[in-house]
Amino acid sequence: MFRPPREPTDPDASIRATDSDAALARLSAVQKGYLVDPFVRHLVPRAHLQPPRPPLINIGTYVRTVCIDKLVDGWLQKCSIEGRSGCQILSLGAGSDTRFWRLATGPWKDTLSKYIELDFPEITTKKTMAITKSRELSSLLGKPGEVQIDKSGTGLHSPKYHLFGVDLRLPPADTLSILLASPSTSDSTTPLLSPDVPTLLLFECVLVYMTPEASAQLVQWFVDYFSSTDNNTNRKPRVLGGIVYEMFGLNDPFGRVMVNNLKTRNVSLPGAEPYPTMQSLPKRFLQHGFRASHALSLRELRASHLGTTELERISKLEMLDEVEELELVLEHYAITWGAWIDGTGETKADWAGWGLNQAVAAQPVDSDTSE
Template sequence: MHPRPPPFGNISRHSGHPEGDAAIRQTDSDAALARYSAVQKGYFTDPFIKNLLPRGSQYQPPRPPLINVGTYVRSEGIDALVDQWLDLASAEGKQCQIVSLGAGSDTRFWRISTGPRKDVLASYVEIDFPDNTMKKAMAIRKSRELSNILGAPDNIQLSGGGTGLHAPKYHLLPIDIRKPPAEALGRALHPEGRPPCLSSDLPTLLLFECVLVYMKPTESDAVFQWFVDYFSSSNASTALGGIVYEMFGLNDPFGRVMLNNLKARNVDLPGAEPYHNFASLPQRFLRHSFNASHALTLREIRKSYISPQELERISHLEMLDEVEELDLVLEHYAITWGVKLYPKTGQTYKGDWSSWGLHPAEAEEFDD
C-alpha cells in the first residue's frame, strides 16, 4: 500500500528550503478541499470553509473515504481540546487568546465567534506566509459572511500592502516563523502605532497544525521558547497551552513511503527527525519547561476517544474499504498538547488546568 501525501489538515507554509515553499504552500489547498469534502459528506459542519476554497473547487470530486475519515478524526480531537481550553479560561473569569501558526485556510475563528464560547475569545491571531495571508485577506474582504463576523467595516483594516488584516478580535499577520522570533513575532505582535495583538496576562493557546515538522528543530524550538519567555512577564497567574498536530515515526517502512511521496512533491520534513517514535512527542513541550504534556495518535483517538454513537453515525456516511491502510496512516499522525502555568504569589487558579486534555469516550445512556 502506498500512503497518500499528508491528507488530514492544514499543512504549514514553512519549509526549511525556500525553493520548497511553493510546493508546501500548495498543500493548503489540498487541506481546504479535504475539509470541504468531509463537510459535504456530513462528517461535521463548517459553513465557512466554502468561502476560503480555491477557485473552481465546486467542480472537484469528493475525497476518498480514507481522507474524509482522517480529516474528521483530526478535527474532532483538536476541536475538543480548543473548546476545553476556552472553558478553563472562562472558569478563571478571563478571556482567552489563540495564536494559530501556519493557519492557512482554517476557519476556527469564525466557528468560535458564532458559537457558545464567542464571548470568551479576546484575540485570535493567524500567522502565515505573506502569499497565503494576502489570499485570505482578499477572501475575507470579498465574503460578506466572513467580514460581517469580524465587526463593523470601519473597524477592519488591511496592512502590509494587503498581506495583513486587523479587526477588533482578529489579526491576520504575514510572518515567516523560520526567522528569529524577536524580529518576526515580536514586531508583528507589537506593531508600532497599533495596539498589541497579544497580552501576556491572558490564558493563551498556540495551534501548530502540520507546521513544525516542516521547520528545522532549532527554528521550531526558538518559536516555542519565545512564547514561553513572552508570558513569563505576566503580571497575573496565567496559562500557556499548545497543540501540535503532525506526522511522526517516519523511520518505519510505511513512514519511509510517506517520506518518499513527499519528496516527489518537493517537500522535505526537517522537523521529523527528533520525533521518531510516539514516546518522543511530549518532549517538544517538556524541554521548554511545560508542566505537563500528552499525546495520542489519530488511530487511538478514533478507537477510544470518539463516542460509539458518533462512530456508528459516520460509519453510515460512506463505505470504507481501506480499513487497514486507514489504521496505518492514522498511526503516523498524532495530536500532542502541553500546558505551562505561570503562578503569581498571592494568586490562585480557579480552573483545573491539569484536567485539560482528551478523555476516553463512554457510551451515551438513554432513558427507556
C-alpha cells in the first residue's frame, strides 16, 4: 500500500518555487537567442550549468516578455510626455525579475525615478545576496555609500531601487502603509511612494495565487492611496497604471489539465476563479474605478503584435513540433492592462489611450512634447 504524499511543512514553498521556474525559463530564452538579458545569469544559481527549456516554454517566455516590455515602454513614454518628476514602477511579486537593470541601462533610465520590488522575504533575501555578490548588478544601484541592506537581510535600498520582503496577501493597511506611505528616511517627511508621480504596478503571475479578496484589497489600497484628498486644489491629476500577467480560462479541458498539473506540485490558483474568460479580465481593474482596461491572450499577442520580421526570426531559432499545444498554452495566458486617473484636470499624455499599439514604437521624447 502506497503512503499518501506528505503535506509540505511550508505551504508557500511551492508558490515560491514558481519563481525559479520563471527565472530558468528566462535564462533559457536568452541562451537560445529569443531575448537579450545580460543580467539574468546573476540571479540564477549555476546559470552556466542549467539545461535549456523546451521550445514551447522559450516561445511563451518570449511573447510574455516582449509584450510586457512594450507596455512598460509605452507607460514611460507617457511619463516623458507628461513632463513630471519621472515615473515610479512597483513590481509586486517581482521574484528574480531583471527589469530594473534593463531599464537602468536603456533609453528610459532618466525617466525612471523609482523602482520598487516586493516579494516573499525568502525570495528577497536570496535576491539581496545575489545583487550584492554581483559587481554588474550592484554597480547600477549607485555608489557603495548610497546602497543599504536591511538589518534582516531581506531587502536593500538605493537612490532609485528598493527591495522589500513582504507577504502581499496580508492586509495592505498593515504592510504597504508602513513600507510605502511612511517617510523614506528618518530625516524626511516625504513618503517613499509619491502619489503625485505617475506610477505603474506590475503583477506578473502573482494575483492568481492569492484569494480574490486579498488581490482586490491590494489593488484598492493603491487606488485609495493615490486618490487621498489634500489641501492642494491646484495639483495635477494623479495617474496609476497596472499590468497583470496570469493564467485564465481554466474551466475548459486544457485548463483543467493545467490546474491538475499544478495541484501535483501543491500549487493552487484561487485568484483565477473570478476571471474565467477574456471578457472578464478587464474587471480586475475596472471594478476599482480604472478609466480604461484591456486584455489579450498570448496567442493573440503572438499573432498580431510581434511583427512579421520578428516572427520569422524566432521561427529559425528552434524546431517547434508542438504547434497545436503551443496555441493551447498561449490561449490560457493573458496580459491585462489598465489606467486610473484621479481628477478632471488636463494631462499632456493620453493615459487612457495607453496600450500595446502605441508602445510598439515608443522611444524617449522631449518632456515638452504634447500629444
